[in-house]
Amino acid sequence: MKPIIEVKNISKEYRRGAQKEQYLSLRDQVFKSFNPSRKKETFMALEDISFEVYPGDSLAIIGKNGAGKSTLLKILSRITPPTKGEIILRGRLASLLEVGTGFHPELTGRENVFLNGSILGLGRAEINRQFDAIVDFSGVGPFLDxxxxxxxxxxxxxxxxxxxxxxxxxILVIDEVLAVGDSAFQQKCIEKMTEVSKSGRTILFVSHNMQAVRNLCETGILLENGIMSQKGKIDDIISSYHNDLIKSESVTRLDNIESRKGKGHLIFQKILIPNQINKPGEKIKLGLQLKTIVPGLYQNLDFGVAIKDFLNNTLIHVSNKYISYEIDHQNDSDIYWFEIENDLKSGNYSLTLFIRASDEIEDWISDKIFIEIGEGNSYGYSNTDEIQGMIQPGFNFYLNYHGK
Known part of the structure; x- marks a missing residue:
């Protein structure tokens, strides 16, 4: 069986600071030829990428922001050409890379359905056959015209x-664009992609939601700085990705993180983690320092910390509101401390931090701070290898218990 996708030694080079070419008159062209601009620095977004995908495979493309995932999908979708290398596609490819890609804003929803079908090479009869299912799935029926x-x-x-x-x-190519939808629609999409995969079609999937990746894909590739560092079983790829995150993205300074949410008037400045490695059963201590960006009176603050596994499951969520501890921010030198009971089993975990003032999110940081729970335990377990699940609680076991 021939692969449905062959990627052969693909590289993509970009110029830093390159801008879209504007229309130039003949005079401008002549002037430009005698006054060449300074040579711009280049960088490799992708370098010597090769892999094959067979019909019916679901392949995850995993990597940190800037690793080259979206560039690779754009090349596969023929949106941008590679600088070097070759791609062979043995089937029609539909891609969903950005909201609105392939749609015309002036056309109605109905007209855009037929436009996209035409781009895929389908006739009107073929599109009509699926039209009702498309409208029903999308839920935009009342706004179709x-x-x-x-x-x-x-x-x-x-x-x-x-x-x-x-x-x-x-071939169906899906980028992180699904993050725009609500959780119910995301789940609906995952179920549909699973159905598509089982029907024998091929899926390429990019997502930071490792639970979705694991549910949908059996194999994956890991990109690091434009280079394919690993290809193999999805569990192995996810494990390598997480280990890389732990090594490279654990931070103590927070005010320089760009990918954050909230109003930004009051933000996290630093996090203090006295013990980078805690044993199961040992309390996790976290100190949070704030930075005032817009001077004002910040009263009745709500601090939140969530500890998540690398499938994005929230295992612990704490807030000062849970214990009716009211805080007014007075000084940026103050440090607010959480002391969290820890029943997690050994492994690596990510933190999500948020601060809310007057019921509005001021700052929200996710997947940028990591902690490690080491081997061992504080409860006297003799066989921790047998533990199932993510929680390792203290417990007792009795024979003929009579309440004594």
Whole structure:
């Protein structure tokens, strides 16, 4: 059986600071030829990438931000050409890379469905056969004859995914764009992609949601700084990805992190973690220092800390509100401490931090701080290898218990 996708020694080079070429008059062109601009620095977004995907495979492409995932998908989708190398596709490919990709804002939802079908090479009869299913899945039926420019980003996403999934391309390419949708729709999409995969079609999937990746894909590739560092079973790829995160992204200074949410008037400045490695049963201590960006009175603050596994499951969530501890922020030199009971088993975990003032999120940081729970325990377990699940609680066991 021939692979449905062959990627052969793909490289992509970009110029830093490169801008889209503007229209130049003849005079401008002549002037530019005698006054060449300074040579811009280049960098390799992808370098010598090779792999094969067979019909019916679901392949995850995993890596940190800037690793080259989206660039690779754009090359596969023929949106941008490679600088070097070759790609062979043996089937129709539909891609969902950005909200609105392939849609025309002035056309209605109905017209865009037929436009996308035409781009995939389908006839009107083939599109009509799937039309009702597309509308039903997307849930935009009441707005079907409304121009797309009046759709919200969520509505555009639902329609775009419905079109890509139901028009039966042999290859379906999905980027992190699904993060735009609500959790119920994300789950609906994952179920549909599973159905698509079982029907024998091929899926390439990029996501930071490792639970979704694991549920959908059996194999994956790991990208690091534009280089494919590993290809193999999805569990091995996820493990390598997490180990890389632990080594490179654990931070104590927080005010320089760019990917955060919230109003940003009051933000996290530092996190203090006295013990980088805690044993199961030992309390986890976290100190949080704030930084005032916009001077003001910040009263009745709500601090939140969530500890998550690398499948993005929240295992512990604590807040000063849970114990009715009211805080007014007075001084940026103050440090607010959490002391958290720890029944986690050994492994690596990520932290999500948020601060809310007057019921509005001021700052939210996720997947940038990591802690490790080491081997051993404080409860006298003699066989920790047998523990199932993520929690390692203290407990007792009795024969003929009578309440004594």
């Amino acid at each position: 409304t121009p797309l420019k009046h759709y919200s980003s969520g509505m555009q996403l639902r329609l775009a995914f419905a079109v890509a999934a139901h028009l039966e391309p042999e």
